[in-house]
Every structure is written in structure tokens, then in C-alpha cells.
Amino acid sequence: MQSYLETTVAALAAAAVALFLVEVVHRITRRFGRRSLLLTELTDHAHRPFQVAATVLAVQFAARFTTGYAVGESWRRLLLHLLVLCVIASAAWLVAALLIVVEDTALARFRVDVPNNRHARRVRTQVVMLRRLTVAVIVILTVGVMLMTFPSVRGIGAGVLTSAGVVGVVAALAAQSLLGNVFAGLQLAFSDAVRLDDVVVVEGEWGRIEELTLSYVVVQIWDDRRLILPTSYFTSKPFQNWTRTEAAVLGTAEFDVDWAVPVQTMREELRRLVEGTELWDGRVCVLQVTDATGGMVRLRALVSAADAGSLWDLRALVREHLVAWIRDNRPTAMPRVRTELGDATSNLSWQWVQPRRPQTRRPSDTEAPDDARVFGGSDDGDARSEAFVGPEESRP
Numbered sequence: 001m002q003s004y005l006e007t008t009v010a011a012l013a014a015a016a017v018a019l020f021l022v023e024v025v026h027r028i029t030r031r032f033g034r035r036s037l038l039l040t041e042l043t044d045h046a047h048r049p050f051q052v053a054a055t056v057l058a059v060q061f062a063a064r065f066t067t068g069y070a071v072g073e074s075w076r077r078l079l080l081h082l083l084v085l086c087v088i089a090s091a092a093w094l095v096a097a098l099l100i101v102v103e104d105t106a107l108a109r110f111r112v113d114v115p116n117n118r119h120a121r122r123v124r125t126q127v128v129m130l131r132r133l134t135v136a137v138i139v140i141l142t143v144g145v146m147l148m149t150f151p152s153v154r155g156i157g158a159g160v161l162t163s164a165g166v167v168g169v170v171a172a173l174a175a176q177s178l179l180g181n182v183f184a185g186l187q188l189a190f191s192d193a194v195r196l197d198d199v200v201v202v203e204g205e206w207g208r209i210e211e212l213t214l215s216y217v218v219v220q221i222w223d224d225r226r227l228i229l230p231t232s233y234f235t236s237k238p239f240q241n242w243t244r245t246e247a248a249v250l251g252t253a254e255f256d257v258d259w260a261v262p263v264q265t266m267r268e269e270l271r272r273l274v275e276g277t278e279l280w281d282g283r284v285c286v287l288q289v290t291d292a293t294g295g296m297v298r299l300r301a302l303v304s305a306a307d308a309g310s311l312w313d314l315r316a317l318v319r320e321h322l323v324a325w326i327r328d329n330r331p332t333a334m335p336r337v338r339t340e341l342g343d344a345t346s347n348l349s350w351q352w353v354q355p356r357r358p359q360t361r362r363p364s365d366t367e368a369p370d371d372a373r374v375f376g377g378s379d380d381g382d383a384r385s386e387a388f389v390g391p392e393e394s395r396p
Contacts, residue, residue: 003067003069006066007062007063007066007067010062010063010065010066011059011062011063011066013062014058014059014061014062015055015058015059017058018054018055018057018058018059019051019054019055021054022047022050022051022054022055025050026043026047026050029042029043030043038101038102038105041101041104041105042098042101045097045100045101045104046094046097046098046101049090049093049094049096049097050094050097052090052093052094053087053090053091053093053094056083056086056087056090057087057090059083060080060083060084060086060087063079063080063083064080067079067080081149084149085146085149088142088145088146088149089142089146092138092139092141092142095138096134096135096138099131099134099138100131103127103130103131103134106123106127107123107124107127121195121196121197121198124195124196125188125194125195125196125212126190128196128212129185129186129188129212129213129214132213132214133186133214136214182214182215182231184230184231184232184234184235184236185212185213185214185215185231186214187235188212188217188231188234188235192244193234193235193241193244194209194212194217194234194239194241194244195209195212196209196210196211196212197209197243198241198242198243198244199241199242199243199249199307199308200219200239200240200241200242201239201240201242202219202227202229202233202234202239202240203227203229205219205221205225205227206221206222206308207219207220207221207222207227208220208308210226212231213231214231215230215231216228216229216230216231217229217230217231217233217234222312242308243307243308248281248283248304248305248306248307249304249305249307249308249311250284250302250303250304250311251302251303251304251305251311251312251314251315252300252301252302252303252315253300253301253303253315253318253319253322254290254298254299254300254301255298255299255300255301255319255322255323255326256296256297256298256335257296257297257299257326257333257334257335258296258297258332258333258334258335258336259292259295259296259297260330260332260333261297261299261326261330261333262330262333263287263289263299264369265330266287266299266322266325266326266330266333267287267369267371267372269321269322269325270285270287270301270303270318270322270371271285271371273317273318273321273322274303274314274318277314277317279305279310279311279313279314279317280303280304280305280314281304281305281306281310282304283304283378283380284302284303284304284374284378284380284381285302285303285304285371286301286302286303286371286372286373286374287299287300287301287302287371287372288300288302288372288373288374295337295338296335301318301322302374303315303318304380
């Protein structure tokens with residue numbers, strides 16, 4: 001009975017000493033690490049795993065060296081085996097915590113709350129994917145090491161290795177979809193095709209990448225719904241990525257109006273509108289006639305914004321303002337359907353009207369203003385024009 005009491009006291013004393021030493025190290029690290037982000041992360045995230053690992057390891061050593069009187073006893077083997085399993089699990093927890101601390105320290109160097117955050121979002125996506133993969137590998141290795149401590153598992157190891165080829169083929173066929181998504185997730189993380197917080201259009205829905213895992217991707221749609229897709233979707237099907245190179249984007253607002261619309265006057269009204277709102281980033285403001293069939297003229301207003309959310313609001317503002325402007329100031333430009341009635345001989349009144357003499361236009365009248373051209377007229381338009389010039393056209 002006295003031996004059991006000594007073992008218990010020794011285990012408690014070892015645990016107390018371990019906790020005391022860990023607390024001393026924790027206080028020293030916190031005091032000298034106020035100016036170090038790495039030490040701060042260590043004190044915040046690795047303190048608890050360090051406590052558990054140190055305590056379990058101290059108890060394991062105390063139990064091993066104070067139970068010599070019970071060598072060969074089944075309860076001693078069971079106790080030591082249980083403590084070994086706890087040591088393995090706590091050590092894995094500590095290693096995972098240390099790796100996460102390193103990843104968080106690396107992420108802190110890249111801010112995503114700034115306008116030009118493309119590189120930061122790319123690094124963040126890769127680090128998050130590596131974190132998930134790291135945790136998964138640590139868990140698998142930990143379970144494997146814990147199982148290998150059982151003699152029965154080691155005994156069947158030879159048989160498992162003999163049939164590993166057949167089992168591997170069967171497992172690969174059974175997990176083909178899962179493994180495909182895992183490899184697709186790694187491909188997305190390192191191919192830079194899509195990143196966290198990218199604005200995308202998938203399945204006809206507009207939203208942003210909220211979560212990116214090894215098996216699925218969560219897209220937060222603009223109305224706060226969530227679209228969950230397998231990662232293999234983004235490697236096998238086309239999708240739109242509005243922020244792959246930069247956050248600034250272009251958007252359109254189209255109008256079907258009558259042929260009587262004063263295009264230049266409406267163009268000037270569009271310019272006046274965007275110059276008075278903070279939603280416009282000052283890059284592109286163009287109004288063009290893109291079609292003139294079916295008895296109506298189609299106008300397209302092309303505007304730019306710093307990000308997709310501002311562009312959405314800007315396009316809505318352009319539609320609302322120009323619809324009200326046409327209704328209140330140019331009602332003759334509203335869409336209409338014309339019908340002409342002739343006499344009994346099918347003669348129409350306009351056939352007797354003498355055609356007007358065509359007016360000679362000055363060369364300056366044929367020049368399109370800057371806000372009537374998408375590919376030219378400004379530095380941004382010239383750059384866009386050069387980007388869409390083919391190899392044959394670019395030759396001198």
C-alpha cells in the first residue's frame with residue numbers, strides 16, 4: 001500500500017514541478033516577447049499544449065521509475081501504455097500548435113484590409129491550405145504511431161504489407177472522388193486560379209470566396225446565401241474571377257431608346273453623374289451606341305469602380321439616374337412603336353417630301369470624344385487597346 005502511495009505522490013509532485021516550470025517559461029516569454037510577434041503568438045497559442053505535454057511526460061517518467069516493485073504486473077503495463085499514448089497525443093498537439101504559430105506569424109506580414117491585397121490574399125490562401133494539410137498529416141501520423149504501440153497491430157503488419165497493393169487499388173477506386181477534390185484543392189492553392197476573398201461568378205451566381213478547403217469551396221453570394229461546390233469544380237469547369245489581377249473592374253448599364261435620343265447630351269449627363277459620386281474610381285466613363293435594330297437604339301454605359309461591390313451600386317445608380325433623366329428631360333427618346341397609314345393607293349405622305357440636302361460635316365464633327373471610346377481616348381483606354389491587339393495587327 002505504501003508503494004502505491006509513493007507512486008501517487010511522485011506523480012503529483014512531477015506534475016506540479018512540470019506546471020511550475022512551464023508557468024515560469026510562459027511568464028518569461030510573455031515579458032520579453034512584447035515586441036516580437038512570434039513570441040506573442042507562442043504565449044497565446046502554444047501555452048496550453050505545452051502544459052499538457054510537459055505534465056503528461058513528467059507523470060510518465062515518475063510512474064515508470066517508481067513502479068519497479070510491480071514489474072510484470074498487468075496494471076503497470078496498462079498504466080505505462082496509457083501514459084505513452086497520452087504523451088504521443090500531447091506531443092502531436094504541441095507540434096501542431098507550433099506549426100500554426102509559425103503560419104500565423106507568416107500571415108501577419110500580409111495585410112488583406114488594404115486596396116491592393118492580391119499578393120496577400122494569394123499567400124493567405126496557400127497558408128490556409130497548408131495548415132489544413134499539415135493538421136491532417138499530423139493526425140494521421142499520430143494515430144498510426146499510437147496504433148503501432150499495440151503488439152497485435154505490429155503482428156499483423158506483415159500481412160497488411162503483403163496485401164498493400166490490392167488494398168491500395170481498392171482504396172484508390174473507392175476514394176477517387178475524395179482524392180480528386182484534395183488534389184484539386186492543392187492545385188487551386190498554388191496555381192493562383194482562385195484565392196480567398198476573390199469575387200467570382202459561378203453557376204450564374206455572383207459572390208466571393210469565403211472558405212477554401214481541400215475538399216470544397218464556400219462561395220458567399222451577394223444576398224448572403226452560401227454556394228458550396230467541390231474543389232474539382234474550379235479545375236474542370238469555367239468560371240469568372242473578377243479580382244484575379246486587381247480589384248478594379250468595369251461594368252455596363254444598357255438602355256433601349258428611340259432614335260430621337262440625343263446621344264452626346266446623354267453622354268455629358270453620364271459624365272456629370274459619375275463625377276459627382278464617390279463610387280466611380282475616375283478611370284472609365286463611356287457611352288456608346290452598340291446596336292440600332294428593331295426600331296430602337298441600344299446605348300451602353302461603361303463605367304469603372306475600385307471593387308465589385310462599388311461597381312454594383314454604381315451600375316444601379318447609372319440606370320436609375322439616366323432612366324429618370326430621359327423621362328423628365330427627353331421624353332421623345334423613350335421607346336416607342338411607329339405605325340404609318342397610307343391612302344387607298346398605298347401612298348405615304350413622306351414620299352412627296354423633298355429630301356433634304358445632305359449637310360457637309362466638318363472633320364472635327366467625325367471625331368469621337370474621349371468618353372465615347374472604350375479602346376482609346378485615355379491612358380486606360382490606350383492600354384486596353386494594346387492588350388487586345390493581335391500579333392498580325394501589332395506588326396509595323
